[in-house]
Amino acid sequence: MNARxxxxxxxxxxxxxxxxxxxxxxxxxxxxxxxxxMALAQRTAERLDASxxxxxxxxxxxxxxxxxxxxxxxxxxxxxxxNGPVAVWRVVHKLNHCGSGTASLYRQGLGEFFLDDxxxxxxxxxxxxxxxxxxxxxxxxxxxxxxxxxxxxYNMLAYPxxxxxxxxxxxxxxxxAMAADPAACTRDRAQAxxxxxxxxxxxLHIGPLQxxxxxxxxxxxxxxxxxxTKRFSDRIETVTVDSVFAWLERSGLGGRVQTIR
Numbered sequence: 001m002n003a004r005x006x007x008x009x010x011x012x013x014x015x016x017x018x019x020x021x022x023x024x025x026x027x028x029x030x031x032x033x034x035x036x037x038m039a040l041a042q043r044t045a046e047r048l049d050a051s052x053x054x055x056x057x058x059x060x061x062x063x064x065x066x067x068x069x070x071x072x073x074x075x076x077x078x079x080x081x082x083n084g085p086v087a088v089w090r091v092v093h094k095l096n097h098c099g100s101g102t103a104s105l106y107r108q109g110l111g112e113f114f115l116d117d118x119x120x121x122x123x124x125x126x127x128x129x130x131x132x133x134x135x136x137x138x139x140x141x142x143x144x145x146x147x148x149x150x151x152x153x154y155n156m157l158a159y160p161x162x163x164x165x166x167x168x169x170x171x172x173x174x175x176x177a178m179a180a181d182p183a184a185c186t187r188d189r190a191q192a193x194x195x196x197x198x199x200x201x202x203x204l205h206i207g208p209l210q211x212x213x214x215x216x217x218x219x220x221x222x223x224x225x226x227x228x229t230k231r232f233s234d235r236i237e238t239v240t241v242d243s244v245f246a247w248l249e250r251s252g253l254g255g256r257v258q259t260i261r
Contacts, residue, residue, distance in 0.1 A: 036121045041110035044123055044260050045089055048078060051125075055079045055133040055140065057172070057254065058091060059241045060113065061120040068204055072124055072241035075172050076113070079140045092140050094168040096154050101219040103154035103168065105147055122261050126245055126254040136179040149174045149187050155222045157238045160194075160201040162225040163187040169239040173199065176253070199247045202240040211236075 048056060056079075059072035076093025091113045096103045114121070128136065139145045155165030166174075166187075177190035177197075184190040211223050211231075223231055230237065248254030 033117060034115060037114040037116075037118075038111055040114045040121045040123060040260065044078075044110055044114075044125075047258070047260055048080075048089055048125065051127050051258075053080075053127045053133060055136050056125045056127050057244065057248065058113070059124045059245070060116070060118055061122050062116060062118045064119045065240075068202075070202070070240055070242050072245070073119075075169050075241045075244060077136065077140055077172065077175075078110070078113075078125070079137055081141075092146055094150065094166075094171040096156070096168070096220055099220050101154055101222075102152045103166075104152065105150055105171075122259065124241075124245065124257045124259050126248050126257050128248070128254045129252060132176065132180060132253055136176065139175070139179045146175065148185070149178055149190060151187065154220055155225065156220045157204070157223065157236055159225040159227070160199075160237055160239050161191050163191075164225040165222060167239065169241055169244060173239060173244055173247075180253075197247075197251050197253070199251075200243060201237040202243045204236045204238065205234050206236045207234050208232075 044058070048058075055077055057075055058078040059075040061071065062073040065071070065073055074093070076091045078089050078091045081088050081090045089110050091108050091110065092105065093108075093113070094103050094105050114123070150171060151163065151166035153165045154167060156167055158165040158167040158170055160170060173194060174184075174187055174190040177184040177193040181193050184193040223236065226236060245254075245257045249256055
């Protein structure tokens, strides 16, 4: 994919989903940020083309999570779109609305995916197992099916085994579960499938003052879906990209994570 094609995709995506998942600052993106985002998008397209895959789990470094021992902050599914005259890569993912308590699904080009003021212009992807790709691809192309397990109520630290809220990475693995097993057609069943297949969430150690401050200052963070026994012992379990990537390889549902800089 050349830079002109990426730019065209980027401009189209911006017109359809302006400010999706970004801060509420209305300032236009800076030229340097656009250039770096476009460069990463082009390099990603080249790597995905070379992988031979039709569907991959694609992550970005949107926030600095090093204090938690984490690398990536956000994951979606990139799939090869062959509907037009030339195949291009699209990304389906869930984004929070300006730090609010709600989120929606978006279908974007690679340029828009990386034009989000990231902490670092780097990406990681996992090529999914062929059977998973085959099952997931038609679902990602269908607006109705891709939203089947979507819950608009958003919580950045949503408990993985509750359906009260849903964060972006949680939507991704629950949707994979539904694609892999048609019986996992509700969030509860998808979560049961994930447990059966050995998914293990990340445990963050967050004290009571940190929890209180987060709940007061951000509408996108809640702890009332976490079991009291874990919450009051400062153990907050949530779905992180790093835990998803580790699980995909461990379970045989995907390969090793590949990095792009």
